[in-house]
Amino acid sequence: MITPAPEYVSARRALLDALAALADHLDNLILVGAQAVYHHAGEAELSVPIMTTDGDLAINTHGLEDAPEIGKLLRDVGFTAGPNPGHWIAPSSVAVDLMVVPHQAGTSKPSARAARLQPHEKFTARIARGLEPALVDNTHVVIGSFEPDDDRSVRLRVAGPAALLTAKGIKMAERLELAGTEPHRVKNKDALDAFRILQAVETDDLVRGFGVHSQEEHAATVSKEAIELYREHASTPQGALPVLAAAAAQGDPSVAPAFAALVTGLLAALS
Incomplete structure (x- = not known):
């Protein structure tokens, strides 16, 4: 593996710090986001190096213990609560985000951003739609540090590639809807991460993952969306997502056609 960017090394260090603090809740945590994508996709034969500046964890609240209190655990090792729910900032200024899916959030208030995980503090985690498949489509893996003088490793649940592809799709759909008024929220990197998954993971494995999602109503709903x-915005090279991915890949002319071809193949296999 190519040596990760310094920002990614720092992000992994902060993630391991958070996981060590949350050891008593480890089986209720699932790695999602870019660090999970890179676990499955690696370099994905792209000229753009893998890089992320944070860590993302979904909390499965089913069976989550009341104690020890999550916020206190993180504060005891130097994390501070950021301005938004679930945004925890390490002493190194690297963020680790804790998220809960809507149907486990303890509130149905449409404007709610913070999950209610009493007796854990109110702003422990934010509500994030799109992670539902990760609760049922995940496997235990061992993740470790990227630093030679840090021998820590943690056995952790990591979202499966189909779950990550779904999460990226829901996230991009929400941001594309806001593109007219908040264009800064559309991130090229999200599309490139989706392309990394499509490029690195066998179509049959993705199909199996989507099959797992279909067995749980909440996971099935967001997966279908x-x-x-992807059908609407990524099945041709001119689609919004292939274009964004190509831009993130420094204008690589092969990315958009490859993205569209992989999506087309996946859609055919799913049908």
Whole structure:
């Protein structure tokens, strides 16, 4: 593996710090986001190096223990609560985000951003739609440090590639809807991460993952939405997502056609 960017090394260090603090809740945590994507995709034969500046964890609240209190655990090792729910900032200024899916959030208030995980503090985690498949589509893996003088490793649940592809799709769909008024929220990197998954993971494995999602109503609903998002915005080289991915890949002319071809193949296999 190519040596990760310094920012990614710092992000992994902060993630391991958070996981060590949350050891008593480890089986209720699932790695999602870019660090999970890179676990499955690695370099994905792209000229753009893998790089992320944070860590993302979904909390499965089913069976989550009341104690020890999550916020106190993180504060005891130097994390501070950021301005938004679930945004925890390490002493190194690297963020680790804790997220909960809507149907486990303890509130149905449409404007709510913070999950209610009493007796854990109110702003422990933010509500994030799109992670539902990660609760049922994950496997235990061992993740470690990227630093030679840090021998820490943690056995942790990591979201499966189909779950990550769904999460990226839901996230991009929400941001594409806001593109007219908040164009800064559309991130090229999200599309490139989706392309990394499509490029690195066998179509049959993705199909199996989506099959797992279909067995749980909440996972099935968001997976279907994500699939339609890819059908509408990624099945041709001119689609919004292939274009964004190509821009993130420094204008590589092969990315958009490859993205569209992989999406087309996946859609055919799913049908």
